[in-house]
Amino acid sequence: MLIYLVAGARPNFMKIAPIVRALQAHAHAPKTLSYKIVHTGQHYDRDMNEVFFEELGIPAPDLSLAAGGGSHAQQTARIMTGFEGLCLAERPDAVLVVGDVNSxxxxxxxxxxxxxxxxxxxxxLRSGDMSMPEEINRLVTDSIADWFFVTEPSAVAHLRREGKPEAAIHHVGHVMVDNLLYQADKLAREGGSFATSGWKARCRAAGARYGVVTLHRPGNVDAAAPFARIGAALNAVALELPLIFPVHPRTRARLREFGIDLGPGVTLAGPQPYMAFLDLWKDAAVVLTDSGGLQEETTALGVPCVTLRENTERPVTVEEGSNVLAGSDPDAILAHVQAILRGEGKRGRRPQLWDGHAAERIVAVLAKELADEPAEAAA
Structure with missing residues (x-):
């Protein structure tokens, strides 16, 4: 039984990787689930080479579409046309997609x-914010999917309200956390020297804590007013806590375009490989971000997170985890960071089933559905 595993951008491969490893472990079963990794090429990444996939513990993609950029409509059309050709040529038994990108x-x-x-x-997952392209992608995908693999209770509730069959909804945990725990264990065993290691070492040698920043959401960086408010907040935070900011290329362009000066306390760095970035943020006093995935990863490792958004499609990170919503108000952002630095920030916990075995549960369900095998999920 052949499954196409679809990934369109670098973060998608972090989510695919645990599923690949679980499928590889399943290879001894009487009715094997085979797979092919399909890279749509939604985001071209020159750093996606053999070392990247070796780091993840998975083979390089079997099939590539090289869809490239363009508008949402152009990109989506190119991916659909290319993927249709693959499906017609080989007729996979199932297609597995992850997350909420155009692919x-x-x-x-x-x-x-x-x-x-x-x-x-x-x-x-639902944010309720229809200005986010990701929200539209989530809604449309879930309106036609056959099996729903869910990371948190709120998502189960959304799917039930939308009338999805109970038997099709599977609360399995989070493959992103599977990958995080796998990579964190590897980092602890093997260590590594990264581009940001010197900056981190200097902070720690001086007895200083530090914070990490990521920003890329259009609502935060594509207009001057909200970006200026966040910039003022980062400038104020950096007076008390040195910050390092691996800058997304679009974000860097907007910094220049809007003339936003983050001040000397914010060190701008280039985009980081996964392991280098993990090594950086796992020891941070606080992470300031608008990334959905980083909200979850910081919760999984118990790192305080201040989310620079008014809403989140991942409410378990706020309800149970180490995340707080601060929006773009400088006073609110600074107040949350100061509370964390005083030791008065919230103490979160890792949500149910975020235990590193989500991919095994997914493969168990697919084995039952596609190969009529017992769905014996991991404990």
Missing amino acids: TLACSIVAKKLQIPVAHVEAG
């Missing part, structure tokens, strides 16, 4: 129209 939407639509079952990993 997730495009490949789900193609598969469904060809009567190929669709599995959505990270199904049911």
